[in-house]
Every structure is written in C-alpha cells, then in structure tokens.
Amino acid sequence: MINKAKCRGCGKELIGKPYYLGGPAYDPETGDQAKTNFYGGFVCSYGCDVRVCLEMSSNMPGAGPAKSLNSLEREQVDRNWEY
Numbered sequence: 001m002i003n004k005a006k007c008r009g010c011g012k013e014l015i016g017k018p019y020y021l022g023g024p025a026y027d028p029e030t031g032d033q034a035k036t037n038f039y040g041g042f043v044c045s046y047g048c049d050v051r052v053c054l055e056m057s058s059n060m061p062g063a064g065p066a067k068s069l070n071s072l073e074r075e076q077v078d079r080n081w082e083y
Helices: 046-058 071-081
Strands: none
Touching: 046 071
C-alpha cells in the first residue's frame, strides 16, 4: 500500500508523501504547494486550515468547543494564506 499526502481538513489527495514522512505536497488541480497547519499536516485551502485548527483546539484536554481561532492559530493561518 502506497501512502499519499492528504489534506487534513477535507481528505483530498495531494501529490507527495504524507506529512509524517517529510517533504512537500502539492494540490493536483492547481499545482500549488500545500500549506502546513498550525497543528501539523497538510491543508489545501484557507477553509480547511481554519476547520482543522478549530477541530484540534476543541479536542484538547479540558477545552470546550472552540468558536474562534486563538491569536497564535490566527497568525499562522494568516501567514499561510497571505498573497
């Protein structure tokens, strides 16, 4: 079985190795390099990046449901998707 890179937010297959094996991954439709999420893993879009951050911070021990990104997450997401 060959492991492929996937978007952590939507599960879309990307070109490249999985995040844990290192190296870049690329979106097959646009050819753009996939961004790395604040918590690790590849994301293919701004929406996926935000979704994964909210999901991960909601699943932290002792944390309730996250309604917005904290300042560190917001900074990373903004840095990832500035043009």
